[in-house]
Amino acid sequence: MQIKNNWTLNEIQEIYYRPLLDLIFDAATIHRENKAYSEVQISSLISIKTGGCKEDCAYCPQAARYNTDIEVEPLMTVEKVKARAAVAKANGASRLCMGAAWREVRDNKDFERVLEMVTEVNEMGLEVCCTLGMLTYEQAERLKEAGCFAYNHNIDTSSDNYQNIITTRTFDDRINTLNNVRKAKLSVCCGGIVGLGETDDDRIKMLHTLSTMETHPDSVPINRLVPIKGTPLEDNASVPINEILRMIATARIIMPKSVVRLSAGRNEMNIAEQALCFMAGANSIFAGEKLLTTPNPDFDTDMQMFTMLGLTPRKPFKETASTNQPVEITA
Numbered sequence: 124m125q126i127k128n129n130w131t132l133n134e135i136q137e138i139y140y141r142p143l144l145d146l147i148f149d150a151a152t153i154h155r156e157n158k159a160y161s162e163v164q165i166s167s168l169i170s171i172k173t174g175g176c177k178e179d180c181a182y183c184p185q186a187a188r189y190n191t192d193i194e195v196e197p198l199m200t201v202e203k204v205k206a207r208a209a210v211a212k213a214n215g216a217s218r219l220c221m222g223a224a225w226r227e228v229r230d231n232k233d234f235e236r237v238l239e240m241v242t243e244v245n246e247m248g249l250e251v252c253c254t255l256g257m258l259t260y261e262q263a264e265r266l267k268e269a270g271c272f273a274y275n276h277n278i279d280t281s282s283d284n285y286q287n288i289i290t291t292r293t294f295d296d297r298i299n300t301l302n303n304v305r306k307a308k309l310s311v312c313c314g315g316i317v318g319l320g321e322t323d324d325d326r327i328k329m330l331h332t333l334s335t336m337e338t339h340p341d342s343v344p345i346n347r348l349v350p351i352k353g354t355p356l357e358d359n360a361s362v363p364i365n366e367i368l369r370m371i372a373t374a375r376i377i378m379p380k381s382v383v384r385l386s387a388g389r390n391e392m393n394i395a396e397q398a399l400c401f402m403a404g405a406n407s408i409f410a411g412e413k414l415l416t417t418p419n420p421d422f423d424t425d426m427q428m429f430t431m432l433g434l435t436p437r438k439p440f441k442e443t444a445s446t447n448q449p450v451e452i453t454a
């Protein structure tokens with residue numbers, strides 16, 4: 124299977140607008156070239172520091188400037204994180220993603236504590252992922268040395284639409300952090316959100332940015348906006364499932380070796396809708412009754428779905444596209 128990172132917008136457009144069932148069939152065909160096509164990665168999220176963030180991301184329940192219902196909580200203790208990680212592992216998770224409502228990482232006591240959490244959770248045999256905001260190269264290296272496996276930093280939307288959603292940092296700031304993460308040889312987890320009020324063109328442009336990166340992100344989360352009361356996007360309509368499927372299938376076709384994660388928004392999807400997402404190439408989910416601050420299906424519900432659909436949880440530390448394999452780039 125050839126990996127190509129010189130996609131043009133026209134090529135991606137042609138794929139994105141195929142008749143839906145053709146698009147899903149084409150994505151499923153590519154997905155089935157991967158012999159582990161029925162394995163789904165289970166990642167569990169912990170909000171290690173909740174709320175009070177000074178950024179203005181229009182979708183986010185944790186931005187201090189919006190009047191949302193969440194309770195601000197300080198950085199968790201290492202012990203508490205370990206206890207949560209043990210529960211996630213016992214429930215079949217192979218990856219634990221620790222999220223902090225920070226604009227960026229600062230070189231202070233809190234970062235030292237996060238490094239300790241990373242080391243402890245890694246020693247439990249889980250792939251550790253962090254999402255802590257912007258990072259310098261040195262901080263990315265320190266995370267890697269502590270045992271961090273992956274770093275999540277989403278571009279969220281197209282570069283054109285970005286300033287309609289976030290004004291307190293730029294699209295280039297995001298790309299810069301992603302470059303630091305890649306350079307430190309952390310596995311790159313980068314995707315976005317649908318439902319922000321973006322156009323199809325914005326979605327195609329976002330997929331173009333992801334699929335023309337130096338190496339494709341190892342994992343690509345596709346989040347359906349969870350509208351949050353008190354945020355500027357509280358009244359946004361839910362994105363219909365056919366549009367989610369279009370995003371997942373297109374991502375699967377243009378980034379064939381990346382893990383495509385059906386992320387926020389699953390709580391509002393039935394099993395048939397999720398089954399179509401897996402058919403279209405999604406091969407990862409966030410599991411556990413909470414995402415960071417919003418509800419998500421619990422482990423048992425997901426396990427019943429896996430059994431019904433013949434899916435199996437993927438083991439930790441499997442090789443991923445750009446960290447462990449050379450990427451063939453076609454001219």
Ligand code: SAM
Pocket residue numbers: 182183184222223224225226254255256257275276277279315316346347348349350351387415
């Ligand atoms: N503060 C860090 C940052 O912004 O990178 C890490 C945590 S942040 C909550 C991680 C990602 O969650 C965001 O980039 C966004 O894609 C997603 N997210 C946040 N709120 C969401 C919502 N209401 N619906 C869907 N996705 C959301």
Ligand code: DTB
Pocket residue numbers: 168184220222254275277314315344345346349386387413414415416417418
């Ligand atoms: C990602 O792309 N989605 C996750 C994770 N990366 C950090 C977060 C979704 C958050 C949804 C809103 C909430 O629960 O606060």
Ligand code: SF4
Pocket residue numbers: 176177178179180183184185186223224225226256
């Ligand atoms: Fe939310 Fe992260 Fe934006 Fe802060 S930086 S408002 S936590 S998405």
